[in-house]
Amino acid sequence: MAIIRLHDLFAAVMLLGIFSLLSAALFTLMDAVDVAFTEAAVGAGISTILLLGTLALTESEEKPEHNRRAPLALLVVLLTGAVLIYGTLDMPHYGDPAAPIHHYLADRFIESSPQELQIPNMVTSVLASYRGYDTWGETTVIFTAAIGVALGLGARRRSRRQLQEEERENKGGRA
């Protein structure tokens, strides 16, 4: 809540980092160590750094925006929220061992992965082998996203200009 209300973006970024760290601790408590790992490294670490880098490029204060009331938007948001909550009513309780998600493929993975793969960490065996296709897709997504961001930020042009600058500086230093 505080993150949404804050106008000081620096404080908001810091709160986001703290939130990520706390949810990493929460994941650890729920025995999802791999997820906690990722959350701590990506959420609390890298994304905070990237957000701070963006703040350094722009301003760390949100522009003041006069408060306009939009009753239609509020109505849409409330309706969507109500529909979503109505949808959760049918879902099995949290931690219910009879929930369908625990019996679709999980049983087979848990039973056969120790014999088939002989890897103690089942998360790794599921991610890298049984769902190798999925992880392959994720890797290509990261690859594509990186290319997109690099193009958007003008990587090639900038690096070449920087190289020229560095060369000039080097020459200047020698002279």
Place this chain on the structure above:
Amino acid sequence: MIRHVILRIVAKTLIPCILLFAFYVQFHGDFGPGGGFQAGVIFAAGIILFALMFGLPAARRVCSPRALEILISLGVLLYGGVGLASIFKGGNFLDYSVLAHDAVHGQHIGIFLVELGVGLTVTAVMIKLFFLFAGRKHIL
């Protein structure tokens, strides 16, 4: 930043530990928590800490942008290469069982290589993104 003695010393002692831990997470992912993605992010975090402490030019000398670009594609190619290798060995795409003489060993090799590919790509992408952001206006 380099003038702050305490920050510099702490960073200098931390960075090797972070990098070593990244390798541990990468290659121990079969036995403990972790894997290519987490390892890549941790390794990138180590390099980013280095860049924060010693400036972007120093970090650019450690990992040149050109090498990073090559590494980004190399990871994806390694992953896809394992998949193609299993096709050529007579299995399905990304079916590691055919990579070695017995299925379990093949799975181990396949998972190791695939995780390595993910790790390479993620490391290079994260460092690259940080360089791009930080290099835009000479923040560092």
